[in-house]
Amino acid sequence: MEFLRDPISFIGNWLEGLLLGWKMAPSAATALIQLLGAFIVGTFSLALVIFTIWVERKLYARIQDRLGPNRVGPWGIFQTFPDMIKIFTKEYITPDGADKVVYNLAPILTVSAVILLWAVIPFARTVVGSDVNVGVLYIVAVGAIGTLGIIMAGWSSNNKYALFGAFRTISQMVSYEVPMVLALLVPVLLGRTMGINSLVEAQTVWFAVLSPLAALLFFFSAQAEIGRAPFDLLEAESELVAGYQTEYSGLKFGMFYVGEFLHAFTVSALTASLFLGGWRGPGAEQWPILGMAYFFVKTFIVYFFVIVLRITMPRLRIDQMLNFNWKFLTPVALVLLIATALVEKGLQLVGQDSMVLRTVVHLGMNLLIVWGTVEILRRSARKERQRVSEPRPVAIAPQTQASD
Amino acid sequence: MDPLQIIFFIFAVITLVAAFLVVTAKSLVHSALWLILALFGVAVLYVLLDAGFFAAAQVLIYIGAIAILFIFAVMLTRKDLRDAGSQQNGTWPLAAVLAVVLFAGLFFILSSWSSFGMPKPDMPAGANALSDLGLALVSANAYLLPFELASVLLVAAMIGAIYVSLIKK
């Protein structure tokens, strides 16, 4: 029964008892169990990718009115395994003049930056890798390491198209970090803490209900941050060959590929934790295993939306993408952050503590900002329409004299 | 030699070796990459000093932004794709002597200070360094003014950097 209630902690305690019974020093036993935990979290996230790649390919295919993988196993579940074997056995072709150490280090850095994120995501109330009290800051910092891996990949390939692709990728990722961090600060303001497990515990009302605009902002900037459609011009096969990944083959390319899919899933897990209440649900406090179930259900729902967004929207050009960031997302994020801070302080000064009032006020403020933004966009669109619909001068060919 | 001391040794040596390679590497991009390793080593030392917030801020600010700026600047300011010749200018022996003399001088002055070898005191009970810092940065009789000035400085730097590097038609 205890095992059913909380399997991970049960196994951890049992292992610790076993090691102490073998007369191991307590600090060494704790260190060993933590090392084992880190190994399990990393491997689990990579194993999850095998499943999510199948989910994505099947959904992609069905929306495009075709079948998707359906040969290897029932409904093609095992399709990822032959793909993995194919990538493992491909030859590594290192370009001439490439910087060997940097070239080999780049995919490792990119994948590590994603797996490191799994250390702070809480699966249940008692199942979290490492509950640092600066979890949100840790997330942003680790995301910055990913950009480093990409620029190392682009530069060390000794290929100017890879370098250009890396520059474009970096400019996109660094630009979209700004609204992402600003949107991440809204749950920090609402939950009064930066640790992710504490934020999940503070969500008696989901933050997506308290501040839907912040959830949407985080969701969209995170899509651009990980290079997912419609912001996926970084891997636009028809434009830059394969961008910064051009010169990579075999498992090195496989690591980039896996890193990208894992990043999409990780960002869905983060959205679910920070905005949709994470492992919260009826009965999740007493039964951590229920908490894990809720967490995964919410993550897969968000991941479903990520996939649908990828399939249904056309790709943005780089100038459209940067305009969208700097002229739309960042001002809205700034206004939202300032308004949320003012409302929180106002509620604190007035002394109101009831959750219902807080929800109503924050929701109202969000809808006000959305309405204001839509009005501004509508006016500028009307001005643009008027400018375009004015009669334009038409060139008339000069009448030539008919002469002979 | 307890585990914390071992960790300190390892990362201090890594950081110092990386810093030395920063200032002596032939290729500038390698210099930038060694700088990233040195900055990361300093972040680990912050964790050893119970300043987890500063470790995360170090990785975020230095490695996530400043190091990438350095790499971009190196790539945008090279005439051809290879670095030619030595990267040290003519006065490097004098600079080395000066650095060693400075280190010896600092060591000498510090070692005659009474608390030089003091052990680490425990954190005062109930102290939450993170929230204390946050409150101090916004309270008017603590560090509000430097905080606001720092934000004005950052905005000025942002505008200045954009303006200086605009290509004027």
Add this chain to the structure above:
Amino acid sequence: MIPLSWYLLFAAALFCIGLFGVLSRKNAVAILMGIELMLNAVNVNLIAFWRYLAPAGIAGQAFAIMVFAVAAAEVAVGLALIISVYRRRDTVAADEIDMLKW
């Protein structure tokens, strides 16, 4: 236990390496890298002193945050200046940027 002296000596060594970099490198960007090392050494010193001498106070931490902000601002403006100089003079070697106009 790690005595304070280890941190101070480490910071002094990092500072001196940064100083060597500033004084002996040709490329202006490399000089800026040396300056970054020096700023990091100063930050380590500040945080070590905060932790060992006044862990209940805030002064060391606040000072360190200011140094973070100033370092970021300085690198941004410095690199923008270097890129602008490169566009005019086609060189970033510090020895060759020594005349205002020729």
